Amino acid sequence: MNTTSFNIAAVERETGLSKDVLRVWERRYGFPLPDRDHGGERQYSADQVDRLRLIKRLMDRGHRPGKLIALPPEALAELAPRHTPNAAPQTPAGDSEELERLLDLIRQHDAAGFTQAMQQRIARQGLQRFVQDTIAPLSWQVGQAWEAGRIQVFEEHLFTELSKRLLRQSIAALPRGQAKPRIILTTVPEEQHVLGLLMAEALFALEGAECIPLGSQMPLTEIARAAQAHAAEIVALSFSSAFPHRQVTPLLQQLRALLPADIGLWAGGAGVQRAAAEPGVTLLRSLDEALQALHTCQQRGDSTMTAPV
Amino acid sequence: MNTTSFNIAAVERETGLSKDVLRVWERRYGFPLPDRDHGGERQYSADQVDRLRLIKRLMDRGHRPGKLIALPPEALAELAPRHTPNAAPQTPAGDSEELERLLDLIRQHDAAGFTQAMQQRIARQGLQRFVQDTIAPLSWQVGQAWEAGRIQVFEEHLFTELSKRLLRQSIAALPRGQAKPRIILTTVPEEQHVLGLLMAEALFALEGAECIPLGSQMPLTEIARAAQAHAAEIVALSFSSAFPHRQVTPLLQQLRALLPADIGLWAGGAGVQRAAAEPGVTLLRSLDEALQALHTCQQRGDSTMTAPV
DNA sequence: CGGCAAGTTTGTCTAGGACAAATTGCCAAT
DNA sequence: ATTGGCAATTTGTCCTAGACAAACTTGCCG
Secondary structure (H helix, E strand, C coil), X not given: CCCCCECHHHHHHHHCCCHHHHHHHHHHHCCCCCEECCCCCEEECHHHHHHHHHHHHHHHCCCCHHHHHHCCHHHHHHCCCCCCCCCCCCCXXXXXXXXXXXXXXXXXXXXXXXXXXXXXXXXXXXXXXXXXXXXXXHHHHHHHHHHCCCCCHHHHHHXXXXXXXXXXXXXXXXCCCCEEEEEXXXXXXXXXXXXXXXHHHHHHHHCCEEEEECCCCCCXXXXXXXXXXXCCCXXXXXXXXXXXXXXXXXXXXXXXXXXXXXXXXXXXXXXXXCCCCECCEEEECCHHHHHHHHHHHHHHCCCCCCCCC | CCCCCECHHHHHHHHCCCXXXXXXXXXXXXXXXXXXCCCCCEEECHHHHHHHHHHHHHHHCCCCHXXXXXXXXXXXXXXXXXXCCCCCCCCCCCCHHHHHHHHHHHHCCCHHHHHHHHHHHHHHHCHHHHHHHHHHHHHHHHHHHHHCCCCCHHHHHHHHHHHHHHHHHHHHHCCCCCEEEEEEEECCCCCCCCHHHHHHHHHHHHCCEEEEXXXXXXXXXXXXXXXXXXXXXXXXXXXXXXXXXXXXXXXXXXXXXXXXXXXXXXXXXXXXXXXXXXXXXXEECCHHHHHHHHHHHHHHCCCCCCCCC
8 A cells, every 4th residue: 555654743743742752652662663863763553553543542442551562563452441440431312323323424424414413413302402412422422433443533633623612612602601600611721622611611611601712722820810811700720631631630629729709610621531539629420520610610600619529 | 920831742842843853952052951850851941941932933934943953042033024935915905903803802812792793794704704704814814823823822822712713603504505516525633723624625615515524634645545435526725825845746745646536625824835846636726726726626526737837 | 337557559850862843043145 | 124044043842760658458456
């Protein structure tokens, strides 16, 4: 087919594994062992990149690199449906077959059909149930399929992009919330996944909260500035499962230190499932918890609540 | 105010300057010279981070780090309105005052007012002129203001997010294009700016092309797979001015090598202004050129055209 | 079976050296 | 006075190899 090779920066781009990690793995585990070009620089093969991508997928799922690398290549594919730590698979009524049909549309690359089918579901279910019973389980299934290698990366991108458009459209159609609290929604740098944030925004907006969407990848200092400039009561962040979980806690601590004490800090998404509770930070481990936190906040008229465990 | 300090990873996040660059600058220029913590690790002050952010801004504008670092801090602020290499400032009719009023709404953090005023302009101008005469010059002005430090980063994020929503809404309202060509729109990893891509998508969709939006940050190998799976005739990429321009050419060459020869590769955005022409890659240095390329492609029924200079 | 201590795994940081690509400066020729 | 080409400088990225702390496992004891 194609015998292009990748330099270390390209591999970092393709797999999400940092250059430091690639070099230290080579030193420790002897894999990957790339060729060297004339100047002594690493040249990775497409095979190595594929295997690294798979390993990264499984690591996001909770596996450890030392074990994975020791495993023979064939065994890797088998590992996919491993323990699902605590993320409840979400059980919508009995229409998991219809969700499967929606996924099939994505697998057939039928963007128009998918969008149309989803729009029908919005009309039928209403926005809240659409978010909780359609988008959430669907994106969970896509994540599963992706980790198992049963779906291509670009198919996942198509699903995400189309779903984001549907959600944004629905949010735009809502009357603009004027009620409290005022919530800033964004993600930290390195975190580009925004679908979870949009789900939260839809739910919050439905409850009348004033949502200020600031896009993704905001430097922490800018988040703090934005919170003060907009006189927000809450800063809501989202972390995906692909986000390096080691960084979540220090990031939240650092942002907490930058924010005035009377501004609440909420963090949700698959990336905080494994995170430990901290003072001043409300962890939202599910959309239900997010709604619950909002209600509590609205009733108290007070944003500096602690996590409801 | 706040005496938080930043480790080298945090500075990379906040400024976009890589760890390697931060270390080599310290060695070469003696700036920044951060404190060290107990373990000997760099701890940057907020002042240093601010100065680095400013330097990065000016570098994206074409200045060179060696000169900038030598300059006294006060002189830096003066440099902003430097030569504007070749990006024509775009001269919409005489309504630059009204554009200024729109920007003021952003500066006052009035999201609702901004969205409403923009929606009026869409209704008044129609989508094509809205893209070319409103969004394009506005985002150019925002970029200018950002580089000059006359606008906060979070204000720029708000503008971008609201504009993206408006564009996506307008695109969704268009009849779905069934005509040729079929165009995949995306960005490479590290490039998260998507507004330019949406502008192009709006224009292409208006001409009846079938646009397949795949979101941002697609690994190159996935772009190639997507192009084949969707039987696309064109792959359109966008590069912002913040994208490291050294990487643009090798990236385009690598993707060109991964793509079948009969699939056209178009690259646009401020990031390609300084790029050199290459065989097999069509550089779109303006929205007009993009439209022109589309027309040529539609007339020929052939996508493998070379750049019209 | 729970909890704590010791051991292992893992990512990120450090230092300074090297090199190639991009840019600039200089000089000659049109 | 501008253009072309060559040399010098600037600049980002890659290299090796060592170190350490946080996170995770394991094993032991109650």
